Amino acid sequence: MASYSFLRVAVSFIFIVTYVFANDTLYFPKDFLLGTATAAYQIEGGWNESGKGESVWDWWTHENPSLIRDGSNGDVACDSLHKYKEDVQLLSDLGVDFYRFSISWPRILPTGYANVINQEGLNYYKNLINELLAKDIKPFVTLYHWDHPEIFERMGGWTNEMMVEWISDYARVVFKELGPKVKYFMSINEPNVLCGEGYGENVKAPGKNLGSPGVFLCMHNVLKAHAKIYHIYDKEFRKYQEGTIGIVLPCSGALPKNPNDTAAVNMHFQFNCGWIAHAIFSKTGDYPEIMKTHVADNSKLAGFSKSLLPELSSEWVQYIKGTSDFFGLNHYTSKIVETVPRMKGEGWYDFSGVKQSIDPSWPKSASDWLRVVPDGFREIIKKISKEYDNPPIYVMENGFSDKCCTFDHLRISYLYSYIKAMLLAIYEDGCNVKAYAVWSLLDNFEWGAGYTERFGLVNVNFTDSNRTRTPKWSTIWYKNIIATRKLTSIFNLPTAISVL
Numbered sequence: 497m498a499s500y501s502f503l504r505v506a507v508s509f510i511f512i513v514t515y516v517f518a519n520d521t522l523y524f525p526k527d528f529l530l531g532t533a534t535a536a537y538q539i540e541g542g543w544n545e546s547g548k549g550e551s552v553w554d555w556w557t558h559e560n561p562s563l564i565r566d567g568s569n570g571d572v573a574c575d576s577l578h579k580y581k582e583d584v585q586l587l588s589d590l591g592v593d594f595y596r597f598s599i600s601w602p603r604i605l606p607t608g609y610a611n612v613i614n615q616e617g618l619n620y621y622k623n624l625i626n627e628l629l630a631k632d633i634k635p636f637v638t639l640y641h642w643d644h645p646e647i648f649e650r651m652g653g654w655t656n657e658m659m660v661e662w663i664s665d666y667a668r669v670v671f672k673e674l675g676p677k678v679k680y681f682m683s684i685n686e687p688n689v690l691c692g693e694g695y696g697e698n699v700k701a702p703g704k705n706l707g708s709p710g711v712f713l714c715m716h717n718v719l720k721a722h723a724k725i726y727h728i729y730d731k732e733f734r735k736y737q738e739g740t741i742g743i744v745l746p747c748s749g750a751l752p753k754n755p756n757d758t759a760a761v762n763m764h765f766q767f768n769c770g771w772i773a774h775a776i777f778s779k780t781g782d783y784p785e786i787m788k789t790h791v792a793d794n795s796k797l798a799g800f801s802k803s804l805l806p807e808l809s810s811e812w813v814q815y816i817k818g819t820s821d822f823f824g825l826n827h828y829t830s831k832i833v834e835t836v837p838r839m840k841g842e843g844w845y846d847f848s849g850v851k852q853s854i855d856p857s858w859p860k861s862a863s864d865w866l867r868v869v870p871d872g873f874r875e876i877i878k879k880i881s882k883e884y885d886n887p888p889i890y891v892m893e894n895g896f897s898d899k900c901c902t903f904d905h906l907r908i909s910y911l912y913s914y915i916k917a918m919l920l921a922i923y924e925d926g927c928n929v930k931a932y933a934v935w936s937l938l939d940n941f942e943w944g945a946g947y948t949e950r951f952g953l954v955n956v957n958f959t960d961s962n963r964t965r966t967p968k969w970s971t972i973w974y975k976n977i978i979a980t981r982k983l984t985s986i987f988n989l990p991t992a993i994s995v996l
Contacts, residue, residue, distance in 0.1 A: 549606030556701035608645030749830030749872020830872025895935035
């Protein structure tokens, strides 16, 4: 009976894949890197072990369990602190070129400050990096994925400009201790999400709910922090470590509701992706001019003495400009955008003057915010390439959520369509995409959704104290893509069975 059941599932899977995907084949460019990604708070666990200090996410989930959909937290999560060798073996079996993971700031600096270094925490990451290198997997290291020390949040967190100094001191420790074996660093992950949902609202830690003033101030300080981290690496470590460093920005796609409304598409881009990217990647630097104008107009109408968007001095503009060796892109979904007419004496709608919506026909995922729109992925890659003189783009997150199960044909369909869109952007549009990472290696703690949404290539049983890992069908599919270096509609049944 077991053999019959397996064969029936396998044949059904092959039928689904063959039916859903068009009969075409696209090869990856030479030296293109394929990998997967995770983040420290979402997988490590061991929240108060091995000398680790309290992070803002530790505090927030403990104090506000009602704000997490299932009341959960990352205290144990995937228990990767103890199971990292098993995770690296999964990566090795998958055949990835690289693994993107983040460092827990309070695990290395338990008080937040660089005068107290936790050797046990450092050893965890050194062991992880050594394990990866032994399997010929490149470590892609993110310095900060939202989990700063709670002590700094009590002093204002990212609304306090001292965060620029504190995170720079932390970065210097990481570069010194881990940099000799790491060639790819990312400074800060998704400033827009951190600031918008953590300081503007109470959707993510620290849940300050400060509205637009808090978001603008947070983004301003994050941008300065990134630039300082870059210059520390560039001046003090690059010569000896010979690595690269960049920032990772979340950029959603935008498709016009009205075919000729290119202004809405551009405005959406400038107020989202361009908010940070323009200051770093454009030839002029600074915030986008249209953004400065709109925010100043709305601020004046609201009675503020000056714009809510802080001003960057000419010194800061020059200091920030060019501070990324590549464009780190996180992308999941897209929006329909339209220009909202502005009446005389009234402010711009949502500062940008652009309204966002979704097409109800777009396929759904388990996440309310995530619809399947592969055309939007290609468009945002093209937009970034055109806007910033075709920089090297590293796709550091792209993935699909479901509720459960290992037979995840919808995830495979999503990944296939998005990777195809990316390859078409490379071959037909001339875009300079160099790497791609699936989010995520493991089912994990998905922030406000807790464990109710699953993005992993590998299933994790969170009701089992051992956190048993089970590769999903998407693992088999992605392994085949990596091994053959081509995206094809043909799924080889003997290959699938041999993997299992």
